[in-house]
Amino acid sequence: GELRPVGTNIERAITAALSAEAFARLSSAAGPLVKNMDLMAKISGLQPMANLGDSLANVKLSITKLTLGDAKFKLIPVEGGLQFSAELTGLSVSAIAAYGGTFVPDGSTSVSITADTIKIAGTLVVTPAGTDGFTTKITSPAVTSVKLKLTASGLVGDILDLLNSNLSSTVQSITTRSTELALQPLINEALGALAGPQKLEVLGKKLDFQVSPSAISFNRAGALVTLNVKATIEGSESSPGYVFTPNGTPTMKANSGIQLGLADDLINALLAEVHAIGLLDLHIEKDFGVINTADIKLSIPPMISASSGDGELRLVLGDAIATFSKQGKTLISAAINAQVDLEVLRGNNPEEIALQFGKVKLFVNVLDPTAEDPLSADDLAGAASAGINLQLDSLSKFLITVPVPSVAGVSLDNLSLRADSGYVMVSGDVH
Template sequence: MRNLVALATGLAVLTAIAACENGPGAPKEPPVLTVTSPARGLIQGHAGQVTVSGQALPNAAGDALDKVLVNDVQATLAPDGSFSAVITVNEGATLIETVASDVQGTAATDTRAVQAGQLRPVGTSIDKAIDLSMSAASFAKLSTAAGPILKGLDMASLLAPMQPMLNVGGGSTYAQLFVDDVNFSDIQIAMSPVQGGLSFRAEIDKLDVPAHVRFAVLGLGGSDSLRVTADRVVIAGTLAITPAGLSGFKTRIANPNVSVTSFHFDAGGIPSTILNLLHIDSIVQTILPPAAELAMTPLVNQALGALAGPQQLDVLGHKLDLQLAPSAIAFDPSGAVLAMNLKVLLAGSESSPGFIFTNNGSPAMTASYGFQIGLADDLLNEMFAELHALGALNLTVPKDVGVFDAAQIHMTVPPMISADARNGELRIVLGDMLATFTKQGTPVGKAAINARIDLQIVPVGNGNSIALQLGPPELHVDVLDDVANTTGLEPRDLAAATAAAVNAQIEAISKLLVSIPVPAIAGLQFHNLAVGSDQGYVMVSGQLQ
């Protein structure tokens, strides 16, 4: 490597620095810095110590060296300019910045990436990949949205697997009740969290239940239609919700209490013996609780994620197989907290060497405030590793500036979500991207790019869903010697030319982040969004409206 080039926060700052370097009073030449170890894009299977070594020599003017720092650790510097320093890297992605400065205060820098931690195969299921909490106030908002959702359900299809709903009697006298549909003019739902579930109340107006009965009386068989109506029905109880694997959640109304106003039935030619066998006067109390449980299951699945089950998504032109299953849910009067396991695999990425798995703690989920969503960094890093294996993040960026007309971007390691050692915040680290500049297909320059990028959260889809996005990058650019710089540009100007390449890479990664399955909550809108981090999770919080 001939010369380190630039460190800037944001592309505009980087370009401004490059412009200043071309003006009057250009700074003195920095020392000549060469880092020989570790290699760029190092992946090691554990956190711990890394030895950084190389050589730092005076500039052409002969200004004596002062010191070499590696991530603020002073290196041992020999008379011939060779140096070494031992630093500690944590699990995740670390940028190693080596700074060689001379007695005039002029510095050369080299930045490279190392990823440390346990490698796991892609396609590995991530336990607690997504955590979600909802407050009591959020369930009140959900109750308001529940009525229209339930009115849109195809109850006939939901009820079909349960038929016959009643099978009573035996021998020569029996009855089987088949419920064909459940109709109503309006429904109001009230749900509030209690210990162990949701306090549940459904007020149903103008109930209309068409059905038919197959029967026999003393061996003489028959069938006929039955219709049950009521002006108003109220069902109340505790809605117990339990995980059901890839099916999402299962609901059950414990100790249902059903009251009926203005009950009426039309039994056609069904004999009274059969009507008595069916207990026709309490038939609504018999059939509505299980029907309500069936209806609440898709509602709860929409309310608590709307993601369960196997799905296929398109991500940057590749098929993503996704399997999400809730693993735990707990209720108390303040709200609910649940965890979901997730398995993701991009078709064709099986050849990947794996992704860096980091041991996360348990994020603090507070059910008393709005909602919270926690996304495990392992989930995001697994998807990055799969895309990297497919070469989907290797780009060619056309950029004709005369001295070169394109830049090829090669990712030596996958992007990685990692906690910043400086403040613990989770950021995406783009490690050792190699940008080769070409003119009519011939290489004319090369640079290594490292970047830290903040995560942002934005509402999408009319505000009823959210997505992760990338903020401005903090860039570290080194011009490399393995391709001669024949562009005629000074190294810092060539570094500034990486802006278009970095923008293209950020755009590609942003498309991936938008496709990451973040729970939507029953079509409600998200407001007052904030993003943070806790115990290796990207934390999103806000309010529902």
């Protein structure tokens, strides 16, 4: 295959399908999360939230405090987006009204807006926004209120009339924009788009992720999203690259649960970077009987192929040269190759999934064998197995950092793993 540089953008690196049931669970979890958010931080860049009137009499409304008693949401996938409804209770808004104009002396005063209930309905449109992830916007919002009240002591005349006559539209603007911004990180997390570059530290190495959505579509069954990914491990610039393999289009269905596809190129690029930084080169000091030291150096990067004819996935560790010594004296050298079954399990919490390594099949060939080789086949296999397991432990810590959809309120059961058109496919039922 074609050799491509590591750290470059991998198109269609991740594809995911989320069912209507997954969005229903997200809806239930969104209310408490939004209620407890710092909503002022979300709208800080939008001040003033209202700019009313004209040159004769005008007022600018800047929000200083915004709280909710409770919040309930419904997100139902439809053609073109998410059918959206929200019920916000106990709305309390504090603001500074700065007024002026030809017929109004300049000044400012504190005002407050309260409502027992605000209801919002519309379509939540989710749009790819490059490395910023997805943006969310409620189109054609219909907003109703119960016991909406303005308190503005000290205001009279034109300015008070201006605020009262625009109260409903002002509250609509404040609540819809706040809701859009509050839901945006939840949608980004659910769709696997970690907005902006992410910097992680794994085993003392800096790992930079940059995820950019390339496409998203909705229908009544759910949502289908495709993401491009750029991943760079600090110090991996010396890598000659990874072997690119053209991928097809995996079968994705959002009818139930969640499906996730990771392009084998994404995983293989990470494996090439791990190899370049020497993470898999080991020096082991352990009493194996005949030997007490093993040095293992991987000649080529490990690879995962998601094109297996039987649909199974395996990690291949090829040409690891192992040197076995006793008290500093080299006794024997061998080439180790391994095939490792891949499994999928829950991650560190019920909302996460992680690739895990399963059964290991070892192939050990002695280099320059003699009739007096000091190690038995069992000794050699035991030492080789110990080294391979240490390598897999290091690899697993990198593989579980691949960004995947994490839907608030959703845990997955009955996880399954298969290969399809060059993708590692993970499926799970919503629990």
